[in-house]
Amino acid sequence: MNIAHLLQRSALVHGERPALLAGTCLLHDYRTLAARVAALAAHLRAHCGVQPGECVAIFSANGPQYLEALHAIHWCGAISVPVNYKLHARELAYVLADSGARVVCVSAALHDAALAAGADAAAVQVLGASAWEQAAQGAPLALQERAPDDVASLFYTSGTTGRPKGVMQTHRNLLAMTMAYFTDVDDVQPGDAMVYAAPMSHGAGLYNYAHMLRGARHVVPASGGFDPAELVQLAADVGRLSLFAAPTMVHRLVEHVRRTGANVDGFKTIVYGGGPMYVDDLRRAIDTMGQKFVQIYGQGESPMTITALAREHLADTAHPRWAERIASVGVAHACVQVRVVDDEDRPVPTGELGEVVVRGDTVMAGYWRNPEASAQTLRGGWLHTGDVGSLDAHGFLTLRDRSKDVIISGGSNIYPREVEEVLLLHPRVSEVAVVGQHDADWGEVVVAFLVAGEGGAVDDAALHAKLDAELDAELDAELDAELDALCLDHIARFKRPKAYRWVPALPKNSYGKVLKTELRAWLQAEGAGSGA
Template identity: 35%
Template sequence: MYLTQGLHRSVQQRPNATAIHFDSEARTFAELGARVARLAGALRQLGVGNGERVAMLSVNSPRYIEYYMATPWAGGVLNPLNIRWSASELLYALNDSGTSILIVDETFRDLGLKLAREAATLRHVIYAGDDDVPEGMLSYESLIAQSEAVEDAGRQGDDLAGIFYTGGTTGFPKGVMLSHTNLGVAMLATLAVGHVVPGTVFLHAMPMFHLAGFAAINALLACGGVHVVTPAFTPQTTMEAISKHGVNRVMLAPTMLQMMLDWIDNHPDQSTSLNKSSLTRIMYGASPISQSLLRRAQKMFPKAEFVQGYGMTELSPVCASLGAEYHTDEAYASGKMRAAGRPLMCVEVRIVDSEDREVPRGTTGEIIVRGPNVMLGYWNLPEATAETLRNGWMHTGDGGYMDDDGLLYVVDRLKDMIVSGGENIYSAEVENAISSHPAVAQCAVIGIPNDRWGESVHAVIVAKPGEAATAEDIQAHCRERIAGYKCPRSVEFRESLPISPVGKIQKNTLRETFWSNRKRGVA
């Protein structure tokens, strides 16, 4: 398998069909393929080949799709950079990977100049913006215009396709090495569960540097679907794009979905003029979704199926999916809606104890995964690779269980587990109890230092507009739903929670206040 396979197929089968919508522009597959082949020629002239790394720092745009295809076409290795990272984190990723070429857009023009001065291995910085090209940078559009198209380098199989850095909030980021087979199998699994099908008009609301966005790009190219691109997510631009282009599928983090629903409710004059009837499937992931939010979304988008994906960068990135059949009243009643999903084709999942022995159904343990979607390893981190990939299985660090029907349930990140008085407490269970309180919009549960118990349960809550609750209200509410030792010992209310670019609540940021002056981050 090879990363450019889907593009080759669509260029051959649907050359004159629309591949991309961006603002008022449209581009066919033939046009996309020609630009990719010429950009690959430009990269070759700049010395890319034999696995050299090419990075991109940019908001969403058609050029991001071209970068994703042209780099392997030229023989290079992808290194898409997190747009929320600091300059020092970006510099670390560039130096650690030995990246030789960096592409930046106008949003990151000044940061690109700084990185060009400081990154040890960068030879060229390419400006993929529409303003004047800064001194010392090369013009993206001029490179395409002046370069000849080249043949695809043909990297495939276990050849390294990309280094996708994960983390970066504590310690140093880890570069996840994914092969052409890893990403190709992920594309086939996406098609197999019907997330993307021929005729799909897909809105890229998730940031394209994130692997979930890249996975959608690969699947769309393979089936000849249409990419609708907006620079960044906002509720208004998302709804406007759905209405304008007849978008029928979109991927959102739960926080993004909630923001959309709030915008629709709070801006009736604008939202009522927009057509949302084309939307037939909403994929969500990156963090759990509350039952109240899901019911609200189903009411707002009655024609849309809802499906969930579970995975991580190391798994290319999805290993399980919860289909629309588990988003019904019956699934609510049975508890099946709380599942992360069923393992995808070509993926094996087990739940094991600390000795890697499979545990009985319904018993919580660590989720481990085996299959051709599992990463090659961590770049330049052989010890971390050996710790994570053991006996052919990827150890996810997630705690979960499997029911008798083969559905996978994620209980919590094992590192988020709170140990209080010798009892293991999974924060997701506490969060589910808190989220069912009518005044709660968002919440996060963390363990904080406690001199008597080692750790105690602490809840951080954002209230719904116009609603109010006290710590005592929340604690009493939880005591009715979960064991007393699991209930929060302390509660604080905030205006907002720290959120990552893909919609995850950043619990490490919440913990810093309580653990910053201690040698260990757990008791």
């Protein structure tokens, strides 16, 4: 079944319901949206020559036409290739070449970047341009049937360990992910509204299908992105607002609400994922905004669907293991099985650490044109996530880190998240990222990069823009001592950082995920420059 059937169904059953909004302005109801998508699908087929099973890329910032493009690609039986709009032209060129996408749907501001990446000017479709609007008024194409295991979308990984790989997400994968949203995340109602504040090329965009199926509203902020003040106002004006956000976005939203005292009644559900949500941040978020939060853990290889920590678990403060549960990523989604295994792929005992593996209807078909990587990652019929975690006796999964982020110092494993949780208890610390730095004696040593909070340690703008080595030595030593003492009160001595580096901000991608690879590269370059 073609995943675009969900839009077709809502157009037939709920055609008069509001579907797509730009800010608070209603653009289309479901009947009109489906008609535009069908016409755009006809345009892709007749004008662009797109055939079923061929790839069409979307290289666009958030905008109302993004959903039109995505569903038009599916409607005509093609494969969508959503691309992070912040990629360099060389990175985009690789994705276009690897996927074989001849047609690229772009937002107007990215037109030249697409051409620089080698896209054929005749095959570049500018979202919202006059030609796009004219195509949307044309004759419709009948919805093209696809088999459940046909590829619906190619999601390219971040490529932190080599060239990005195209994750083949099938129509079955996306449909199972959509149903899992209802069973394990949130029961969408017709009056709900999904707001796309995070990039639609990633997790936020994937949640459109659940809201499309239920005939809910889709809201693209006027800014096209994440702005806490704008979101609060949208919640008040639109009501019953749901969103997907990285933990760093949640942190910013919560701090805005705390600072302004804004009313948050218009928010319904905030799904967070894509990185670690620290316990202290989660407690503050619930205290500030109430029980509106749900955590999901997933990967592109099992989109948005490995485990979920439901709001009922977050609200069950009387449970004797509540503190441990809110530090977890919840229990397996209803449509998958989750295990923790050793290096020989044998399940480890309850509570012991190992690699998280998963199987079920959301797990990818494999990597596009990469059978070797597919066989390695899907060996034994299980998706090997590369994440380190443990399962408790009740099925709650607690993640430590990506296996590549584990620090091995003096032969002992140190999990950065454990150290980060402790450092965030310090009142002067707003954000933190812990990485390993090469050391001749210990193999690696622990280094913590910290961002000061409001009224924190590094308020002066000139000082805040410099590294720890350039801070006032007396203040630096005082803070080091405080942070050391905090660590020694909570974790083993060998896990405490050997250096604390205050920075103005942590490097993040457009999804809000901290780029630890950049921090490690920074340290490596610094060491090379000093002759270390």
